[in-house]
C-alpha cells in the first residue's frame with residue numbers, strides 16, 4: 001500500500017481488550033488509506049470494531065499494534081498524541097449529551113481546548129465558531145441541558161472545529177438526532193469541510209448517510225476490512241447493521 005500524500009494510512013491495525021484476563025481481539029489487521037479532502041465511510045455490523053479504530057486514530061485508545069500515519073506522521077502506540085497532531089485530529093461522538101460536560105456552560109466547554117493550546121482571543125474565537133455552526137453567540141452562556149439535541153451536536157462539532165483540525169473523525173454524529181436535524185447537521189459538516197479543506201472518516205449504520213456524505217468507504221466485519229467500496233457500489237443495507 002502506498003502512503004505518499006495520504007491524509008491517513010492505517011496498516012495492519014490490531015487491538016485487543018482484556019476480558020477476565022484473556023485478550024480478546026477487537027481489530028484484527030485492518031488496513032485502509034484516505035486521501036486529503038476525502039469523506040471516507042466506515043460501515044459494518046455492531047461490534048465489528050469501527051469505534052475502536054476511530055478511537056485509536058484519535059489517541060483515545062493507546063494500546064494498539066500496526067501503523068497509523070496522519071499526513072505523513074506516524075502515531076506511536078502506547079504514547080499520548082503530542083504537538084501539532086493533537087490539534088490536527090479531532091473526533092465527534094454519537095451522543096452529544098455524554099460528550100459535553102453537564103455543569104459547564106457552552107462558553108467554558110469551547111474555551112478550555114483553546115486555553116490548553118495557548119490560543120488567544122478566546123471569546124472572539126468562540127463567537128466565531130458558534131456562528132460557523134449556525135448557533136447564536138449568546139448560546140455560550142447556556143448549559144448543555146438548556147439546548148436541543150441538534151444544538152448540542154452543533155456545540156460538539158464547534159468544539160472539534162475550534163482547533164482547525166485536518167482530520168475529523170465522526171462516530172455516528174447524527175444517529176441520536178431527528179431525521180430533519182440529521183440532514184441539517186450533515187449539510188453543515190459538508191459545508192465546513194469544503195470551507196476548511198478537512199478530511200472526514202465517518203462511521204454510520206445508515207446507508208443514506210454514507211451515500212450522501214462519502215465518496216469511498218470500507219466495510220468492516222469481525223475486526224477486519226472486508227472490502228473498500230466507491231459510492232457507486234455501496235454494500236447492501238443489511239451489511240450496515
Ligand SMILES: Nc1ncnc2c1ncn2[C@@H]1O[C@H](COP(=O)(O)OP(=O)(O)OP(=O)(O)O)[C@@H](O)[C@H]1O
Pocket residue numbers: 017018026044045046047048049050051052053
Ligand atoms: N473498552 C473496551 N473493553 C473491552 N471490550 C471492548 C471495549 N471497547 C470495545 N470493546 C469490544 O470491542 C469490539 C468492537 O467494539 P466497537 O465499539 O469498536 O464496535 P463498533 O463497530 O463501533 O460497534 P457499534 O456499531 O455498536 O458502535 C466489541 O466486541 C466490543 O465489545
Ligand SMILES: [Mg+2]
Pocket residue numbers: 050051052171
Ligand atoms: Mg461504535
